[in-house]
Amino acid sequence: MSGLPESFAAIEGVEPARLELDGVSKSYGETTVLDRVSLTVARGEFVALVGPSGCGKSTLLKMVAGLEFPDAGHVRIAGTDVTDVRAADRDVAMVLQSYALYPHLTARQNLALPLVMRRLTGRQRLPFVGRFLPGTRAQLAAIGADVEKAGRALKIDHLLDRKPAAMSGGQRQRVALGRAMVRDPRLFLMDEPLSNLDASLRVHTRAEIVDLHKALGATTVYVTHDQEEALGMADRVAILHRGRLLQVASPEIVYRDPSRIEVASFIGSPSIGLIEAVIDDRGRAIVFDRPIAEGFAAQAGATVRVGIRPEHLRIGGHDDAILPARLDRTEFLGADALAHLRLPDGAPIVAKATPEIYRGFVPGPVGLAWNAADLLVFDAAGDRLRPRFDAATVTAERAHV
Amino acid sequence: MSASPHTLTPVGRSLRLLVLGIGAAVMLFPYVWMIATSFKPQAEVFSSGLSLIPEHSSILANYGKALGRIPMGRVLLNGVVVCLAIVVFQIAFALPAAYALAKLRFRGRDLMFGLVILGLLIPIHAVSIPMFAAFRALGLINTLAGLVVPFTLSVFAVFLFRQFIKAMPDDLIHAGRMDGLSEGAIVRRIVLPNAWPAATAFAIFSVVTHWNDLYWPSIVISKTELATPPLGVLFFRAAEAGDDYGALMAATVIVTAPLVVFFLFAQKAFIEGITMTGLKG
């Protein structure tokens, strides 16, 4: 829909690079910002690094870029250890969260600067004199042409002679994208490039960045705090929480099969409902004296947290209910609707379905039901507990209660 | 602005103009009197009447003396060369230092910045005797270089630029590094253009200070042809035996005129600079 692929086919891409982070740690004084992070991004892959604000995403990205240096661990790009190599020598491009366009230069000059720095020699870059050295003119002409081409591809050609102050947020974002992309990076880093755009522009630009990645084929690490963005755009999602990488997997896997409770909580909107339960001597999870899941090897008396996604929570009559609850209100969202509920102890939980299903629901007592196979159960430490055998028998168990 | 709640009534506005006008007149009077005196013959200068307009003009005689007795063109040129050299070196040295103090992390950085602050507290008068001794040993007495060298490292400039650069976003520097700029190139291509308001403000302060400076030039220079403008006036008075006030004032007018003209042209930058740096008075 954006027409980017054709326009960019003309730009010769360099070999995309493989990126390896190996036990990378970083502290500022007492605070550990990153704790032994290891991550491999394959050549040409698009990995989204996602996590709540302040979890260390930007710090990790800066370490890949060479703007920060790890206290321990290694960074390898295309097989070469670059842990101590400065940013200028890494040949990595980055779109910064604030865009950081040079305010004193026009968009054209902003786009040209990285090319000037890389393609001209130190002497050719000298003011006045450099222009007359052999080869300078040809190089400058080639740079000008490449800038024009990138400008056309990103549809910013009409902005090229403006300074950043005279552009809208969306236009600045495109220029920042252009500046990073114009030099065919082998590794492309983006730090929340859409967070400063309004909602409609964000969805549109999201699609464009995915198209751009397909066209350029550059290895891409994309940082965002928006889990929806991460799920929608990336080949794989890496979830960072308090400086630790919790899980790296495809969007489907991190959603359906999270390995940690923080992953389950962070991914999905509205977020997963969590019910505290106790394991009894038969390996069943008990809530309000009712078994709601079974087959756990955990010790009797251990506390577990049972997670259930809003779309897996069914609201029905009292007869087939696993747990009683109270419906507070329903919320119409268009294609979906939400039901805000309270468990017997007053804890809130949310269910999601199509609006038709909730039509006619009135606040009051209801029963909650689900398929045992959809439950995600975590132990007290937050690690995933998997039932030893098919939990379909829970229904049978309930008959006895 | 015009619709702000601080808009004054016509009476209030007249009152404000009156007060400002009186203040301006008091401040300007000595300068105007100096110009008037430079037009008057000797007899009128010492007359008891208080008149701004001379009865007999003595302009040609006074200004002729001022331009003739000492090489006034040379003196003004010295002033321009010295001030320009000082300000160029000051910015060239202070900007990279300020950048390092503001944006780089290295051992001893805070200590060094402490030393810069300490440097602000030491007036040139405190160190002028050892410096004079050193300059004589180096053969810098009675040279223009001797006028320039002590001021090329300005701790004030380092301090001012450091504060200004500190306020620049880190991401701007990061973008430069990603784009392949060395630290030197970052200072030249990114920091300098964006620190231009601070650099202009500082340049104006520096030029005004060193154009008007009499203290250090009177220590290192004893030859008329190397004199800076204020020292030139001093030499002129010595040459004129001191009581030809008409001619002396003419010389003073010539010496101060370039700064006045410079101010009139750079008025906007000057005022912006003062408000920007928060320095007043």
Ligand SMILES: Nc1ncnc2c1ncn2[C@@H]1O[C@H](COP(=O)(O)OP(=O)(O)O)[C@@H](O)[C@H]1O
């Ligand atoms: N230069 C620094 N000095 C001290 N603390 C820092 C510095 N940079 C980042 N931090 C801290 O590291 C943590 C992670 O920051 P950051 O990587 O920017 O998070 P994110 O990008 O995920 O929001 C934050 O708590 C932040 O306060």
Ligand SMILES: [Mg+2]
């Ligand atoms: Mg961040």
